[in-house]
Structure formats: structure tokens, C-alpha cells
Amino acid sequence: MRRTVIALGIGLGLLGSTVVTAPAHAANVVSTPLATTTVAREVANFWLADGAANLKNATPYAVQTVVQGQRSSNSVVPDGKPGSVTPLASPVSAPGNLPTTSGKVFFVGADGQPHWCTGTAVHAQYRNLVATAGHCVLDVERSDTTFDKWVFVPGYSEGTTPWGLYVGKQVTAHSDFDLFRDYDRDFAFVNVYNGVVLSSDGVLTNNGRLGDNVGAQGFSWNQPIGSSRSVFGYPAGSNPDGTNSYTGETLKKSAGPTFAMTLSDLPADQPIGVDSPFPGTGSLGSSWLLRYSNDVGAGYLNGITISVSDTDGDNRYDTGVSPYFDSQTAAIYKAAGAVWSGSILI
Template sequence: MRRKLIALGLGFGLAGATAIATPAQAEVVASVPLHGTAAAAQQTATFWLADGGANLRNATPYAVQTSVSLTGPATPPVPDTKPGSTAPIVPPDGVTPMTSGKVFFVGGDGQPHWCTGTALQSQYRNLVATAGHCVLDIEAGEATQSQVVFVPGYADGEAPKGLYVAKQAFVHYDFSVYDDLERDYAFMTVYNGVAADAAGVLSDTGRLGDNAGGQGFAWNQPTASSVRLFGYPAGPHPDGTRPYTGEHLHQSTGTTSWVSAPELPAERLVGVNSPFTGEGSLGSAWLTHYDVSGKLGYLNGITMSVSDTDADNRYDTGVSPYFDGETATIYKAAATSWTGRLV
């Protein structure tokens, strides 16, 4: 029914979605509540941390819209504003940045899943970026995924920097209403992190940015740029091989170019050569001007899907929406939103 209504031109928003109506943001920013109260967020934290994090370990990589067919764009898009950026968060002395992690959630099928997510610079050090359809359920028609959390530095079932329950998501209005996949990204504010003791009692571990750092953010950057991808790929290539398990963070480096995905349809996308498979790597960070020693750079893309462009039955290209001035508007709205403590 949802698809039919959109096809008839009767667009409608997600339940609970609110358009931000300042002049600069009108018809661009939609905010979606994920956990409106600390009590609800505490229940979600307990769900994921109970039994030694059993639900974290048992979650499977999200397998919705993991691959697409690509072509070159008929006409390269023209940026809508000047290029811009915000600097990364450098964590306190002695703290190594650990900005990549997993976004866990319960999907429309009632099962626990995960995508990749990234901690970002923000006023309150509480912001995470991931693929939009890892937060809003475009397949089942539900308003949002449920019980959404972020675990930076996830490896082998461990949450070394704590678990951060998402409070609110900020997405493009066109994605929230029309499933516009050229806008398939989300910025989530999260509560302070929590950990659970042997008795299941939650304790506060502090703000995400203080514990893990935060990548910078860049928009309207030129293509043909080198970016470094960070993600947790897990699924198979079309030939059935499985080079990744999803238990550890992987990285790759490639050069970006304009691409289109007519089947979506989406004409204004960016591709990068990368061997990542789709499942698990949805939401992977594309970092430009990455400093290897400091482990910080500028987020300039997010994997929304992957593609096999040379028909050899192995994925070779990651796909991201282009981060333009409207993306920056959404990011800035999210980056100034306060969350606070969970316990």
C-alpha cells in the first residue's frame, strides 16, 4: 500500500516524522524519534546487553538492498553550494579514536540485525551516521527499525567503548516520505553510553565523542577523489565466496566517480572501487583526507549498496548518495541536538 500511494502521488510521511521548518531547512530535514524517553532507552540497552550481549552476537547482517546495477550518469550533477567541512573530534590524550562500529536494531522481521555506523563530530559529541534504510524500514513499511543502538569498536561480541542507544534520527524529507534513495543516509543522536555488570545493572560510560572520537564531515567535494572505506562486510559475493565474517572492521581505499542506478531509480550517486560485499557493510564510512596516524578524516559518503560492475560475480564497487548542501543542512540539524544521560 505504501508504494501504491507514492506511485499515485499521494506522498505521506513516516509515523512520528517531523519536518524541521526553519527557512533554511524547510522541506529538507525530517526528524524521527527512536527512543523518546530514558525508560524506553534503558529497556533497549538491557535487551542488547543481557546474557553477556547474546543478542549482539546473534544479530545477522542486514540484507535489504545490498546490491544494485550501475551505469554512468547522463550528465554529471552540479553541486548546489560551495564545498564545506567540519573538523573531526580529537579524543582526550591517551584515547585512540574508535569511530567505526555496528548499528544494531530489530528489523521488520522481528529479528536482530546490524549495519555499519560511524561516530561524527557534533556539538554534544553524540552523533552517528549510517545508511538511511538501516534506520527507516523501506521494505516492511514500518516507520523505523526498533531498538536501534550503536556499538563503536565492536569485535567478537564485545563493546569496548560501551553501548549507545539512539534517541532520534535526522534524515532527508524526501527519503522519509518517498524513499528517495539518492538521500539514503541518516544521522542519529545517541544517549551517553552504558555498560552492564554481571547483575545486569546499567552504568553510565560517558559521551560517545569523548570515548571514541568523531570523524569530521565534508560536503560538495569533487569526485575522482581518494577515500578510505571502513565497514563490517559479511555477506557473500555473487559467486558464493565469503571473504569476510562481519566480526571485525575492514578497510579499503578507492577513487570516487559519478554513477547512476536506474533500477532504484537513482541518478545522482557516487561509486568507489571497493571489494566489500553488501551485507554488513551497509552504512560503511567513506573518509576523505584520512590521517592514518591520527585515525581521523572527513565523512564524505556512506555505503548504501554495492555493485558488480564487470560481471565477474564479485562485487567491486561501493555506492553512496552524494553529500551536498542539503546533506549538510541535515547533518547540522542533528549535530546541534542534545541527548544527555541514559542512567
Template sequence: MIALGVGLSVLSSTVVTSPAQAATVVAVPLAPAVATAQEVARFWLADDAANLRNATPYALRTVAGGERLSTEIVPDGTPHSVPPVEAENPVAGDLPMTSGKVFFIGGDGRPHWCTGTSVQSQYRNLVATAGHCMLDTEAPAGGLGKWVFVPAYSEGATPFGLYVGKQGIIHYDFDDIRDYDRDYAFVTVYSGVVLSSPDVLTNLGRLGDKVGCQGLAVNQPLPPTADVFGYPAGTHPDGTGPYTGRTLERSAGSTFATKTTGLPADRPVGVDSPFTGEGSLGSAWVTGYASDTRTGYLNGLTISVADTDGDNRYDTGISPYFDTELFLVYRDAAHRWTGSITYISG
């Protein structure tokens, strides 16, 4: 893994400042104790995963006003990349095993979901998603409840198990002032589990070993195109609803600088994508995607969508630009160990 050469550490929810880049990182506890994580896993997996099946797409800040710009994005530092990792035992197909749904309890007390993706880390235990799909931005502080990741989720199935979030790592500016240029989260997850009997959790191993890990690219010029992987649902403004959110969808399009209204961000980027907002929050933007390995480089995360041409159909996904600040948050998260919530071998 390529390091930035900056010492950075975070303990609990303490904010630590990097003297070189003045970046600050916040660690948000999700299920810090094994007993709590076990309860979370059983909540989602009990009754034939009824709570997973009954969850609805998260509808917070799904839509923004957008204008496409012809200006270039200027990186704020040295370009860096982290290579992807293939799954140990890949299954047939051309869509990434790394993408899946993140499930949680929203501020309304009900189960919801966004999209997330496995990304390279030291312990193969890291999920990237939109920051407001981990942090409860409608509350004074804290993470969304009972947070889990299910890679390759499809029609209620958990083919590679369920992974309980231990900590969410975010930028201080998103936690403190809701700066949507920092609307990203890297969540450390325990090893995966399935419910092998009504009350017995069976360990499936580390996330990245099971499904692989996307790489990461930061401080890069905007790529000509990006593949977007997510679970869009909901409807366009004209009432059409082309997506159900039940299975992973893929779109590919050009990228560009954007100007947004209704979303406090100074340097967002856009991608041509017909995805609707609900469900696609947290969708991975992958550059250099190879269908044979089903990996590439994560270079964006959908935080909202926009209709930029006024035809009442969404045509643009919006993401923060992946810069040095993001890399420092990622780098802190990528070295955090989590372990297992059960020692029963699967």
C-alpha cells in the same frame, strides 16, 4: 563547527522547511524516554550480549546494478567542511575507533546490524549510517526497533560501550518517497553504557569523547580516493565469501559518478571497493584519513554495492552525493542534546 547560515529546527516528528534551500527534515523517535532506552540497552547487553552476538547482517537493498560514468559531479552550493575530533584517550591501532556496528530489530522481528560511524556534533553524540539502516522502509512509517551503536565492535566485544539511539534525523524525501539520493541518517545517541552487573547499567560518557568523531565534507569535487570502513559479510555472486563481518575492514579506491538500476537515485557516486553488500551498508567513506589520529572527513555512506564489470564479484560501493540537502539534515541533528540514561559513574 561551520554553520550554513540557515535557521532550521525540528520538533518531534514534525517536518520543517528551510526557506533558503527548501530542504525538509524529519525526526524519527527511536527511544525518546530514558526508561525505554534502559530497556533497549539491557536487551542487547544481557546474557553476555547474546543478542549482539546472534544478530545477522541486514540484507535489504544491498545490491544494485551499476555503471561507472566519466562525468563530473557538480556541487549544488558552497563547499563546507566540519573538522574531526580525536578521542580523549586513544588506544593503539590504525583503524578508526569511530566506526562500529548499528544494531536493531528488523521488520522480520529479528536482530540485525549495519555499519555506522561517529561524526562531529555539538554534544559529541551523533552517528551517521545509511537511512534504511535506521528507518523501517518496509513499514508505513517509523524507525527500526531497539536501535543502538557499538563503536569498534569486534568478535562480540563492546570495548567502548553501547549507545542507545534517541532520534534518527533524515531527509523528508527519503521518508516520503524513498528517494535514495537521500538515503542517509544521523542518529543522536545517549551516553554509552555497559552492564556492570546483571541489572545495573554504568555510564561511560559521551560517544565522541570516547572514540572521537569524523569530520564532514559536503559540496566537494569527488576526491581522487576514499577509504571505506565497514563490516562486510555475505558472499559475492560467484559464491566466494571473503568477509565474515566480525571485525572492521578497510578498503581504499578511486571515486566516480555512477548510474544505477534497481536503486531510485538520480545522482549516486561510487568508490572502488571489494566489499560485499550485507553488513557494509552504512560504511563510512573518509577522505584525508590520517592513521595517527584515525580521523578524516566523512564524504559518503554505502547504501548498496554493485558489480560493474560483470565478473560476478562486487567492485563498487554506492553512496548519495554529499550536498547542501545532506548538510541541512546533518546541521539539524548536530545540535540535538541527548544526555545519559543512567547517572552511575563508570
């Protein structure tokens, strides 16, 4: 599917009821349709039919799960003033003070098989936006291609869809990742249609907007590193030495400080790391939340896991890796937040 590249000079202003304060910054925005409403109904049935068999049988996406990285004493240089968008409170609470906004993104990979990464709902005007790693939407193994049958399931746990299934309508990403595989830009924002559930008689019914059902995380950029981030994802597998095994069936949390990194096997000028024991399998797309509150299950999205690393060579993963969120990231987010989706049902 061919993409449209739009050069935008965006000054982030008022978004809904939240004030955004950031300088104007040019960004190359790539927008790609994922599914029309007719196709979206077919996609929903693909995942929900037969007791959601394809959701349950999906395996974690295993491309670029581990990188060779080193922690660096260098500073990360913001490209402007810091800014943020406030979270949208969730109308429901999840067990264990985990965010209701986190879930799995599912898609059919280049091998024709169902796979998943982690994603999170993020605040936007139409309450329909999901953030994940760019290579969990754009297929880095095939040129000019997005994954088929892309959906988001918030609160996924052991095969259940507690707040419905949301089919992707459009993905917005940075052209430097799309065209040049610049991993400083390995993030993506997907607008999803209203959620659907499958009734006992096999009929799809509307379940409302994503943000209305589970809330949404805030968003922040050009933030200083060093302070703690809470990481939420669905890690699967174990360390190379066999310890610390995860099933990938339930949402997990880790937390630790952030720091600058250098990577030896991915092109990225300013990656950052966070203390995290998660393996990369299943963790791709995990949200890094600044100032996360257990009381309300919300914070400010300030990173996305694109891989993990064992920085001290002990055969145990110790670091999650993310692009640094700067003004260009904010511009991509702003462009995605202006896209309306609506329902796939007539």
C-alpha cells in the same frame, strides 16, 4: 511512529569550535524519536543481558544490498560551495590504525529478529551523533516506521563492546527519502544517549558521551569526485562467485577513487561510487572518509554505503554506492547536530 516534517532554510555557521562555511540552503528535515530515557534503559538491557547474546546473535541487515549500476563519465554537480567540519580527535587508538569511531548499529527488524549495519561517530556540538544509511534506521519495507531497539556499538569486535553501548534517542533524515524513497537522500543521523556498560552484577552504569570516548569524524560536502576515499565497514559474506569471504565480526578497510554512477533499479539522480571489494551484506552504512589519516584515525565523512554493485559483470563486487553529499546533506547534518541527548540513567 509518526514523524514530524520541518522545512528549514539553514545557513551553516559556527559549530562548536569548528568553522563551517556553506551557503544557506533549504532542506526538508524529518525528525523522529527513537526511545525515551525509560525505554532506552530497557533497550540497553535487551542487547547487553545474557552476555550480550542479542548482539552476538544478530545477523547483517540484508535489504537492498546489491544494485545494478554502471560507472559514468558524467560529472557530479554540487549545489553550492564546498565546506567541511573538522574531526574530533580520539582519546584512544585502535589496533592497525583503524578508526575508533566506526562500529555496528543494531536494531530489531520487521521480522522481529536482531540485525546490524555499519555506522560511525561524526562530530557534533553534543558529541552524540552517529551517521549511517537511511534504510538502516527507517524501515523501507514498512511505511512510516523506524526500527525498534536501535543502538550503536563503536569498536565492535567479535561480541565485545569496548567503549560501551549507545541507545538512539532521535533520527534526523531528509523528507525526500522518508516520503518518496529518493535514494539520493539515503542517509541518516542518529543522536545517541550517553553510553552504558553492564556491570558484573547486572546493573547499567554510565559510560559518558560518545565523542568523548572515541572521538568523531569530520564532515564534508560539495567535494569534487575522483580523489580517494577510505571506506570502513563490517562486510559479511562473499562475492557471487564465492571468492573474498568476510565474517562481519571485525572492522575492515578499503580505499579507492570516487566516480559518478547511474543505477537502473534505484531512484537516484546523482549517486556516486567508490572502488571497493566489500559485499553489501554488513557494509550498509559504511563510512567514506576523505583525507583519512592513519596517524590520528580520522578524516571527513563524505559518503555512506547504501549498496554495492558489480559493474563489470564478473560476479565480483567492485563498487560501493553512496548519495553525493551536497548542501542539503549538510543541512540535515546541522539540524541533527543541534540535538542534545544526555544520560539514560538517573
